[in-house]
Amino acid sequence: MITQNFNLLDAYWLTDSRQVLSPEQSRSAVFFAMQGEHHDGHAFVGELYQKGVRQFVVERAALTPARRTEFAQYTDAQFTEVDSSLRLLQELAGSYRQHFSLPVIGITGSNGKTIVKEWLSQLLAGDYVIAKSPKSYNSQLGVPLSVHQLNSSHTLGLFEAGISRPHEMQALETIIHPSLGIFTNIGTAHDEGFRSRRQKVAEKLRLFTHTETLIYCKDYPDIDEEINLLLKAVNPAVRLIHWSKHEGAVYKASVQQDQLTLLAEHGTWRLKLPFTDPASVENLIHCVVTLLTLGFIDEAALQNRLNRLRPVSMRLEVKEGINGCVVIDDSYNNDIVGLQLALGFLDQQLTRNRKVVILSDVLQSGQREDELYESVAALQQANQISEFVGIGPVIGRNAHFFPSGSRFYAGTDEFLASYPFDQLRDSAVLVKGARPFSFERIVNRLQRKVHGTVLEINLDALTHNLNYYREKAGRGEGGQPTKLMVMVKAFAYGSGSAEVAQLLQFHRVDYLAVAYADEGVSLRQNGIDLPIMVMNPAPETFQTLLDYQLEPEIYSLRLLQEWGRFVAGSKGYGAWGKELDAPAIRPHAPRPMHLKIDTGMHRLGFVEDELPSVVAYLQQHPALRVASVFSHLVGADEAQFNAFSRQQYDAFMRSMAGLEAGLGYRPTRHLLNSAGIVRFPEFKLDMVRLGIGLYGVESSQLERSMVRPVGTLRTAISQIKAVKTGESVGYSRRGVLDHDARIATIAIGYADGFDRRLGNGVGQVWINGTLCPTVGNVCMDMTMIDVTAAQASEGDDVIIFGNEIPISELARTIGTIPYEILTGVSERVKRVFYKEGN
Ligand SMILES: *Cc1c(COP(=O)(O)O)cnc(C)c1O
Numbered sequence: 002m003i004t005q006n007f008n009l010l011d012a013y014w015l016t017d018s019r020q021v022l023s024p025e026q027s028r029s030a031v032f033f034a035m036q037g038e039h040h041d042g043h044a045f046v047g048e049l050y051q052k053g054v055r056q057f058v059v060e061r062a063a064l065t066p067a068r069r070t071e072f073a074q075y076t077d078a079q080f081t082e083v084d085s086s087l088r089l090l091q092e093l094a095g096s097y098r099q100h101f102s103l104p105v106i107g108i109t110g111s112n113g114k115t116i117v118k119e120w121l122s123q124l125l126a127g128d129y130v131i132a133k134s135p136k137s138y139n140s141q142l143g144v145p146l147s148v149h150q151l152n153s154s155h156t157l158g159l160f161e162a163g164i165s166r167p168h169e170m171q172a173l174e175t176i177i178h179p180s181l182g183i184f185t186n187i188g189t190a191h192d193e194g195f196r197s198r199r200q201k202v203a204e205k206l207r208l209f210t211h212t213e214t215l216i217y218c219k220d221y222p223d224i225d226e227e228i229n230l231l232l233k234a235v236n237p238a239v240r241l242i243h244w245s246k247h248e249g250a251v252y253k254a255s256v257q258q259d260q261l262t263l264l265a266e267h268g269t270w271r272l273k274l275p276f277t278d279p280a281s282v283e284n285l286i287h288c289v290v291t292l293l294t295l296g297f298i299d300e301a302a303l304q305n306r307l308n309r310l311r312p313v314s315m316r317l318e319v320k321e322g323i324n325g326c327v328v329i330d331d332s333y334n335n336d337i338v339g340l341q342l343a344l345g346f347l348d349q350q351l352t353r354n355r356k357v358v359i360l361s362d363v364l365q366s367g368q369r370e371d372e373l374y375e376s377v378a379a380l381q382q383a384n385q386i387s388e389f390v391g392i393g394p395v396i397g398r399n400a401h402f403f404p405s406g407s408r409f410y411a412g413t414d415e416f417l418a419s420y421p422f423d424q425l426r427d428s429a430v431l432v433k434g435a436r437p438f439s440f441e442r443i444v445n446r447l448q449r450k451v452h453g454t455v456l457e458i459n460l461d462a463l464t465h466n467l468n469y470y471r472e473k474a475g476r477g478e479g480g481q482p483t484k485l486m487v488m489v490k491a492f493a494y495g496s497g498s499a500e501v502a503q504l505l506q507f508h509r510v511d512y513l514a515v516a517y518a519d520e521g522v523s524l525r526q527n528g529i530d531l532p533i534m535v536m537n538p539a540p541e542t543f544q545t546l547l548d549y550q551l552e553p554e555i556y557s558l559r560l561l562q563e564w565g566r567f568v569a570g571s572k573g574y575g576a577w578g579k580e581l582d583a584p585a586i587r588p589h590a591p592r593p594m595h596l597k598i599d600t601g602m603h604r605l606g607f608v609e610d611e612l613p614s615v616v617a618y619l620q621q622h623p624a625l626r627v628a629s630v631f632s633h634l635v636g637a638d639e640a641q642f643n644a645f646s647r648q649q650y651d652a653f654m655r656s657m658a659g660l661e662a663g664l665g666y667r668p669t670r671h672l673l674n675s676a677g678i679v680r681f682p683e684f685k686l687d688m689v690r691l692g693i694g695l696y697g698v699e700s701s702q703l704e705r706s707m708v709r710p711v712g713t714l715r716t717a718i719s720q721i722k723a724v725k726t727g728e729s730v731g732y733s734r735r736g737v738l739d740h741d742a743r744i745a746t747i748a749i750g751y752a753d754g755f756d757r758r759l760g761n762g763v764g765q766v767w768i769n770g771t772l773c774p775t776v777g778n779v780c781m782d783m784t785m786i787d788v789t790a791a792q793a794s795e796g797d798d799v800i801i802f803g804n805e806i807p808i809s810e811l812a813r814t815i816g817t818i819p820y821e822i823l824t825g826v827s828e829r830v831k832r833v834f835y836k837e838g839n
Contacts, residue, residue, distance in 0.1 A: 015031065021344065040509065087141060088172075103158060107161075109170075115137040122159055130156045166195075180212060203231055206228065242290060244290050275310050285307070325426055326353070329429065352499055356428065357431070360390070361440065391408070412438070456714050456833070457803075459709070463496075513529070515534075518535050532593070535553050543567045544567075557607065615660070632649065672689075676699075680701050715803070718748075720745070723742070725738070745773075745788045746784070768800075808822050
C-alpha cells in the first residue's frame with residue numbers, strides 16, 4: 002500500500018463521480034470509489050474510465066465477480082484494492098499534511114465553526130496566504146479534501162472539523178494537525194450518536210491532542226471541565242487561552258451594546274463590534290482573542306480590521322432573474338474548490354440551456370496567477386459554460402486563457418454600466434465574487450424584483466430529510482438498498498416541482514410520482530429523466546404518457562383494458578426531447594405500469610377478488626409489464642390504527658402471492674408512506690414512498706426532531722398605523738380594539754394561502770422575535786396584525802411559518818393538517834431556493 006501512496010499523494014482526488022472534469026484533471030485524477038448506504042461509487046467506474054480517468058481506488062467488499070470482470074476490461078487503468086477508500090483518503094491526507102510545517106488553526110464546536118473560520122480569513126487576509134475549508138467542508142470526507150488544497154505558497158491553514166459520531170475526530174486530528182485550536186461552543190442538542198453532551202465534548206477535544214494553544218470560552222462548564230480532566234492528561238503542555246463574561250479567565254469579556262471590553266493581565270482592549278446579536282458576539286470574541294494570541298495587539302489596528310468585516314452569508318441562493326434567467330448567488334466564497342462546487346450546482350439547473358458565469362478575481366489562492374486562471378478557464382470549458390464574464394484587473398490580464406467571446410471588465414461599476422443586460426436571456430447565471438467586488442450589486446441588477454411574499458425552500462434541509470428517510474428505509478431482504486419513490490405531486494407539496502425534482506434526480510432517487518400526466522410532462526420538460534409514476538392517468542392522456550415515457554397507475558379493470566387496447570394500437574414510444582437517447586425508448590419494449598391494490602383505504606385500487614381477472618388479462622397481453630404493485634396505509638401515522646395497518650399489510654401480501662404466481666415474476670412491492678417508514682420498518686418491502694417527510698413534517702411525531710423544516714413563508718410589513726381603543730380594523734368591523742394599538746398591514750392574504758380562519762386573533766405571525774396576533778378578517782391580499790408588543794417598522798420581515806412557527810402548529814390552530822398548509826401556498830407566491838452551508 003505504502004509504495005502506491007507515493008504517486009497518489011499529488012494526484013487530483015476525485016470522490017464524486019458527478020463532478021465535471023477538464024481533460025487534464027481526468028488524466029491526473031484518482032477516483033476513490035466508496036460504497037455508502039445509499040450510493041455505490043463503484044457503479045460509476047466505467048463512466049469515469051470513458052472520461053479518461055485511469056486511477057481507481059476500489060473497496061474489496063464491492064468487488065463482485067461481475068465487477069471484477071468489468072474492471073478487468075480496463076487494461077490500461079490501475080486499480081488499488083482496499084477495505085475502505087475513505088480510510089485510504091484520510092491516510093493520504095494525513096501523509097500529505099506532514100509535508101507542511103505552516104501554522105494551522107483547527108476549529109470545532111457545535112455552532113459558529115464556519116463563521117469563525119470565514120471571519121478569521123477576512124481578518125488575516127493581508128498577513129497570510131491562507132488555505133481554508135471551502136464552505137463548511139468539515140466532515141470525514143470534506144476535511145481530507147480541504148487539507149489537500151495546501152501548497153507551498155500558503156502561510157496559514159484554517160480548517161474546521163465537525164463530527165456526528167463517536168470515534169470520528171481521531172482521523173481528522175491527524176489530517177488537520179492544528180497548532181492552534183478554537184473550540185467555539187457546545188450546543189444543548191443531544192446528538193444522535195452520543196450518549197451525553199460530555200461524551201460529545203470529549204470526542205471533539207481529540208482535535209487538540211497535539212495543539213500548542215487552545216482558545217475557548219470558559220462559560221461552557223462542560224468544555225472547561227473536560228479540558229482540565231481529559232485534554233490536560235493527553236496534552237499536558239497545551240497552553241489554554243480562555244475568555245469569560247466572569248472573573249477567572251485569561252480575558253474577561255464584557256459587552257455593552259456594541260462595545261466589547263477585553264480585560265487581561267497584559268492589557269485592556271476596547272473595541273466596537275460590527276455585529277451585536279449574541280451568536281455573532283461570541284464568534285467575534287473568539288476571533289479577537291485569536292488575533293491577540295497571534296500577536297496582533299494594537300487596539301486601533303484591531304478596530305480597523307473589525308470594521309472591514311462582512312457578514313458571512315452561508316447561503317448559495319437560487320433566484321428568479323430578469324428575462325427568464327435564474328441567478329445563482331454565491332458571492333460568499335471564491336476559491337477554486339468553492340468555484341467547482343458552484344459550477345456543479347449550476348450544472349443541475351436543467352431548466353436553462355445557456356450557462357453564464359460571472360466571476361471576479363480569485364483572491365488569495367496561493368497559486369501562481371497563470372496556473373490559477375488556466376485552471377479556472379479549464380473548469381469553464383469542462384462545464385460547458387456558454388458565456389464567461391471576468392471582473393477585475395487580474396482576471397482581465399489573463400483573458401487569453403479563456404475562449405473568445407468571453408467578456409472582461411476592470412470592475413463591478415464598469416460591468417454594470419456597459420454589460421448588455423437585455424441580451425442575457427433564458428440562462429442560468431452563476432454570480433461569484435470576492436467580497437471587495439460587492440457582487441451583491443450585480444445580483445440585485447439581475448434579480449427579478451420580488452414583491453412582498455416569498456416561500457423560501459432550504460435545499461440543504463430537503464437533502465437532510467431525504468437522507469434521513471433513506472437511512473430509515475435501509476436495506477431490504479436481499480441486502481439491496483430499499484428503493485425510494487418520492488411523491489412530487491401537487492407542485493411537490495407546494496415546494497416547487499422542477500427544482501425539488503432536480504435535487505432528487507441529483508441524489509439519484511429511484512422513482513418520482515405525480516398525480517396527473519401534466520405534472521409529469523412538466524418534469525420531463527425540465528430535464529427530469531427519472532422514472533415517473535402517474536397516479537391518476539385519464540385515458541385522454543394515454544398518448545401523452547407514451548410520448549413522455551410516464552408510467553400509469555392502473556387501479557381498475559376498466560382502466561387496465563383501456564390501457565391495454567391503447568398500447569396495442571400505438572406505434573410505440575415517442576421521445577420527449579431530442580437529447581434523450583435513453584436505451585429504454587425501444588419501440589417494442591414492454592410498457593411499465595403500476596398496479597394499485599385497495600387494502601382498506603377504499604379510494605382507488607383493485608379489490609382482492611378482481612386480481613384473478615387482472616392476471617388473466619396480463620397473461621394475454623405481454624406488451625404490458627407490471628413494474629410495481631402497491632397499496633396505501635390509511636392510518637400509518639396513528640398508533641390507534643396499528644392493528645388495521647397490519648391487516649392491510651397481510652391483505653397486500655396475500656394479493657402479491659396470487660399476482661406473482663400468475664405473472665411468473667415479482668414486481669417491485671411498496672406499501673409505506675413517510676409515517677409508515679418511521680413506524681413500520683418491517684413493512685418496507687422493496688420500495689417506500691416518501692412524501693410529506695421530505696418537506697419537513699414528520700407526521701408520526703415519533704422522530705420530529707430528526708427532520709428539518711424546509712419551507713419558510715415570509716412577507717413584509719407594508720404600513721403601520723396607530724389605532725385607538727374602540728376603533729375597528731378591516732372588513733365588517735370585526736376587529737374592534739380594546740387597547741390603543743399599533744396595527745401593521747402585511748402583504749399576504751387568503752389568495753396567497755394565508756387561511757381566512759387565521760383571522761381575528763386565531764393566528765399569529767413572527768416579527769423580530771415577537772409573536773403578533775392577527776386583527777380583524779384576513780383580506781384577499783393583505784392581513785392586519787397587532788404589533789403593539791413588537792419592535793416593528795415598515796418594511797420589516799414577517800414570518801408566517803418556518804423555524805419560528807412550525808407548519809404543524811399553524812395547522813393545529815385552524816384544525817387542519819400540515820399537508821393543506823403546504824399545498825395551500827398559492828403559485829403566485831415566489832419560491833426562492835437556497836443552500837445554506839453550515
Ligand atoms: C401522497 C401519497 C404518499 C405520500 O404520503 P405522505 O404521507 O405524504 O408521506 C404515498 N402514497 C400515495 C399513494 C400517495 O398518494
